[in-house]
Amino acid sequence: MYRPTEIEPKWQQRWAEAKVAEIDVAAPGQKLYMLNMFPYPSGDLHVGHGRNYILGDALYRYFRMQGRAALNPMGWDAFGLPAENAAIKNRTHPRPWTLANIERMKKQFARWGILYDWSKEIASCEPEYYKWNQWLFLQLYKRGLAYRGTAPVNWCPQDQTVLANEQVVDGRCERCGALVEQRELSQWFFRITEYADRLDAGLDTLEHWPEKVKLMQRNWIGRSLGADVDFQVPALGGAIRIFTTRPDTIYGATFMVLAPENPAVPALIADREDRDEIEQWITGVRNQSALERQEAGKEGRFTGKTAINPFTNEEIPIWLGNFVLPQYGTGAIMSVPAHDQRDFEFAQQYGLPIRQVIKPVSGDPPVGEAFTIKDETGVAVNSGDIDGLPVPKAIERIIEIIEERGLGKGTVRYRLRDWLISRQRYWGTPIPMIYCDACGLVPVPDDQLPVTLPLDVPFTGREGNPLAKHDAFVNVPCPQCNAAAKRETDTMDTFVDSSWYFLRFVTPRDGEKIFDPALVDRWLPVDQYIGGIEHAILHLLYARFITRTIHDMGLISFEEPFTRLFNQGVITKEGYKDERGAWVSPAEVQWKDGKPYRGDELLTAEVTKMSKSRLNVVPPDELIARYGADTERVYTLFIAPPEKEAAWSDEGVVGAYRFLGRVWNMGVALSGGEAIPPDRQAGLPDLHQSIIRKMHQTIDAVTSRIERFEFN
């Protein structure tokens, strides 16, 4: 009889006592580094989380069976908002809540039978770890890659903090769903835009990354080739510079549009009679969220001024438009309404001229709308020197002319913006800077690191960062002049913590330096990284960026941290929503006529990602107590191809248990054991020979298949 609940604890205990997964990184041998994305210690893990770790463990054990020792560490992404919110709710402190969760989750990993090298464990909330966040920040500051700047930033009114662009989804806070506001604030940034070209080019070297992730990063970086062109503005006695990806259409530029935020605007409208009205309109647009701004449709105001199109020499009107983004390009565009949908809508709205300058090679252009042709199927018309050239050639030629005539130059622009890393929250790494009235911004000297997060802080949930009210933390002498000064009270985005942790795992206890460069160069890059697709942009882009900055400090020789990336699919399960759209616990659901009800209220069933908030999680504990961890592991590996989404089924779990029971019985039978009743044992020896031969053949076939198609 197969009794996993007796077998498994015995072996799990032996693995733990023998520390089977611990390795000496200094010992000679072939290196292999496997890594699962380290989790946020939120408390209980469910079977959906389990897939990530079970897949990683299956691969790790596969390598072990081939005799390859792998570095396979685990740690905790332990700073962050949920701990702080839990502390406010429970009137406690984020630290004990976090540490208790870590203990709980470690036990769950052990019970899953997952082997990690716990001697390498790190937790980002410990000073011995976040000290190096601060050191890294100061290194970036010295190199001009960390800076304090004023910019329109995303403010989440619910979480009372600013957010990175990457953390805003559909105009809402990625975490809490509140509508994000634009605020002009002075904040700390990392200059990731400095690395935009290298981050984009590096994607081509990542042969073993999913195409989907590379594409998402490429779109996020948003590399565009085009040209900067100066348009003279007589009223200003100077020029306004525009950026365009289609300089070949410049003969069709019949007006110019500036973002309301463009710095040239005040001078342009200074003498206007309707200046007050325009300024009011500008203020209105600026106060809108990105979402509201877009939903408002195309709106604009005429400045009353004109610019000279340098190719047609016509005077074209300069407008302000709510659809021109201040942060992209130069915050000014030349409008070609014949060939750009947005420009076309604007021209229609305000009765501005439309001039066709591209002709399809075959067929007629559509009437009553803009049409865009980017390839050889279009040729330039009404375009002077470039008439008759196919579009790609026309772009090349017109850039040459622009440069010859000193009107501007061919340029590359990126959509990517600098990474906003300050957060007005407590449970994070303190930013190691000091404000001195005399000396200005002063970095904390390296020998005073870490700037320790004070623990004697009350959590009331009232407005503001509790750190700012902690006098002993805030009031410090200036490291340069010793006068009374104040500490920065912002903390770092937790994505800073996770942007280099994979380097720390090699030498996690080093108190002298961030890591041992020789050993890191030997073990990194990570050979196999496993985690969810939700980090396709955020974590993976930041990690690639920070790795490059550390490379440029001369500490490591590689630029890409993860050679091979795998995104496991999510586990889904049915969840139930009431009429207001709130999730209902399955315990409250009653079934009538095959439909889910809560009392008389009809509920809607929906198969969605397994998560605590949707109340559709399956905790592993009970399942393991009944069927064993191997049952969950086999079922999880068997449910669907690992990269695909998979629906959890409680019946399917029983099937995996039966399957393992049959394997067990076969093993016992082959060893002449007790699983076969005595009255059926006649003739067994002969049967054994044929079964054993057949099994060896089958095992060989299955093993080679698994190696070739499943693991490799």
Add this chain to the structure above:
RNA sequence: GCGAAAGUGGCGGAAUUGGCAGACGCGCUGGACUUAGGAUCCAGUGGCCCAAAGCCGUGUGGGUUCGAGUCCCACCUUUCGCACCA
């Protein structure tokens, strides 16, 4: 709107290079064992047909091929990503 991926039994899903469609598991049906079992074992299970023979069958419609789930064209549906980025 732009980009990407995917549509195969009652269900999850196999089918590696164009070569027996539906592996394996769940569920279901029948049987064995005999009531300690959400147990175990055996057989069956795409549809039409009492059965056999046969015919039909991988979202829809065309095409290439001796041969198509797989390749080509058009369309439909779903999911995901980006979204005023000039």
